[in-house]
Amino acid sequence: MSNQFEGRVAFVTGGSRGIGKGVAKRFAEDGAKVAIIDVNEEALNETQAEFKEQGYDIYVKKANVVHSDEVESAMEEVVSQFGSLDILVNNAGVIRDNMLFKMTDSDWEQVMDVHLKGSFNAARAAQKYMVKQKYGRIINTSSTSALGNRGQVNYSTAKAGLQGFTKTLAIELGKFGITANAVAPGFIETDMTKATAERIGISFEDLVQASVSQIPVGRSGKPEDIANAVAFFADEKSSFVNGQVIYVAGGPKD
Known part of the structure; x- marks a missing residue:
């Protein structure tokens, strides 16, 4: 534990499991007050109990990033409870994988809504507080899939879109002491990658093994690996690192 984020308030969307939870935990361990929103009530309650047991200051609320009013009211509550909103991590995500010819309108729309509209809603709501305090860190979760990935035309498009979103926020908000950057994870062991294994009809162990064989460092990623990169940007x-995308994938991606 360090006090790297002492006095700071971090707001993490989709923070009840996987990468989001790993990021929230890192902030809490390093002294930040943490707010998490998610649509998974059960996982939220578990995470809240776990954090409180460890003595961390945490706010949780069931909210859907696609609905701007839910995001705004959660942020209002966080600022009134904790006093500020310094760091936003746009992490909420879903997958609806399929080959293009099998992909439905709803598969496409849902992925666009959660990743792009969700990040837009949260960033727009957060910047009001950040501009006022002349300080902020916005970190968006992209993916190596932004470079193209079979069966993920919707997800790849959304994750590439987040990189353009990040760079534009960096340009617009920089003069207010706010930076915007993105972390693009490679293969990370989470519930989401477990769902991918199920979709393609192989065991999770086999998927991990197949992925590791392609990763130069010879291991798969863990949520903590992403949390380290997020902590650097946050x-x-x-403050001079702005509009950047860092691939955290155990090897080079471009």
């Missing part, structure tokens, strides 16, 4: 000292 650090007060990283």
Whole structure:
């Protein structure tokens, strides 16, 4: 534990499991007050109990990033409870994988809504507080899929879109002491990658093994690996790092 984020408030969307939870935990361990919104009530309650047991200051609320009013009211509550909103991590995501010819309108729309509209809603709501306090860190979760991935035309498009979104926020908000950057994870062991294994009809162990064989560092990623990169972007000292996308994938991606 360190006090790297002492006095800071971090707001993580989709923070009850997987990468989001790993990121929230890292902030809490390093002294931040943490707010999590998610649509999974059961996982939210579990995470809240776990964090409280460890003595961390946490706010949780069931809210859907696709609905701007739900995001805005959660942020209002967080600012009134914790006093500020310094770091936003847009992490909420879904997958609706399929080959293009089998993909439905709803598969496409749902992925666009959660990743793109959700990140837009949260960033627009958060910047009001950040501009006022002349400080903020926005970190968006992209993916190596942004470079193209079979069976993920919707997800790849959304994750590439988030990179353009990040760079534009960086340009618009930089003069207010706010930076915007993105982390693009490679293969990370989470419930989402377990769902991918199920979809393609192989065991999770086989998927991990197949993925690791393609990763130069010879191991799969864990949520903590992403949390480390997020913490770098969120650090007060990283104020000259803006509009960047860092691939956290155990090897080079471009």
